[in-house]
Amino acid sequence: MSITSVTNVIRTKLDVRTFSDKEIPWEDKLIILDAGRMAGSGLNSQHWRFILIDKREDLEKLADLSITGKWVRGASFAVVVLTDSRYAWHLLDAGRAITNMMLEAWSRGIVSCICTSYNEQALRNWLKIPPLYAIAAFIGFGYPVKKLLGKKNRLPLEQIAFRGRFGEPIKA
Numbered sequence: 001m002s003i004t005s006v007t008n009v010i011r012t013k014l015d016v017r018t019f020s021d022k023e024i025p026w027e028d029k030l031i032i033l034d035a036g037r038m039a040g041s042g043l044n045s046q047h048w049r050f051i052l053i054d055k056r057e058d059l060e061k062l063a064d065l066s067i068t069g070k071w072v073r074g075a076s077f078a079v080v081v082l083t084d085s086r087y088a089w090h091l092l093d094a095g096r097a098i099t100n101m102m103l104e105a106w107s108r109g110i111v112s113c114i115c116t117s118y119n120e121q122a123l124r125n126w127l128k129i130p131p132l133y134a135i136a137a138f139i140g141f142g143y144p145v146k147k148l149l150g151k152k153n154r155l156p157l158e159q160i161a162f163r164g165r166f167g168e169p170i171k172a
């Protein structure tokens with residue numbers, strides 16, 4: 001996929017959990033991490049830290065330690081996202097950095113999925129994560145195995161967006 005407009009990337013991106021064996025170039029890994037770095041954060045605190053996991057045996061261990069992210073075993077690489085939990089908004093900041101990374105990847109034909117359920121203590125010990133940092137999520141990235149035909153399953157706008165007051169219709 002060529003680099004597409006923001007609106008197209010937002011409207012087509014799906015979370016994908018199966019990946020091809022094709023290696024992702026090192027430059028693309030750095031660009032995806034850098035997209036995370038470009039995210040805004042509360043007070044511009046930039047407290048997120050990203051751990052790149054791209055050795056096959058490490059991806060297997062990450063899968064073993066995950067509960068709802070076993071699919072990362074087949075990923076080309078993963079990024080573990082840490083935040084400083086002393087900031088009340090730290091998970092919002094994580095979400096913005098993660099979204100940047102996933103959208104940057106999608107625009108380059110690289111698919112991804114997020115995982116938020118894992119054996120936190122084991123992950124912390126293995127990756128030598130200092131106590132200050134919370135583990136917000138990890139994201140697995142890779143090329144898709146086949147052409148993506150999925151469709152987003154989303155509630156209609158009228159159900160989630162209001163005008164002026166809660167519950168007031170967005171459309172007349």
Ligand SMILES: Cc1cc2nc3c(=O)[nH]c(=O)nc-3n(C[C@H](O)[C@H](O)[C@H](O)COP(=O)(O)O)c2cc1C
Pocket residue numbers: 013014015016017068069113114115116117151152153
């Ligand atoms: C905060 C958050 C946590 C998620 N945790 C997991 C997870 O642990 N494992 C997983 O396989 N998918 C996880 N997902 C992916 C969601 O299931 C996915 O975003 C949703 O089904 C919509 O997918 P779509 O964009 O492909 O339609 C998570 C998504 C979000 C936003």
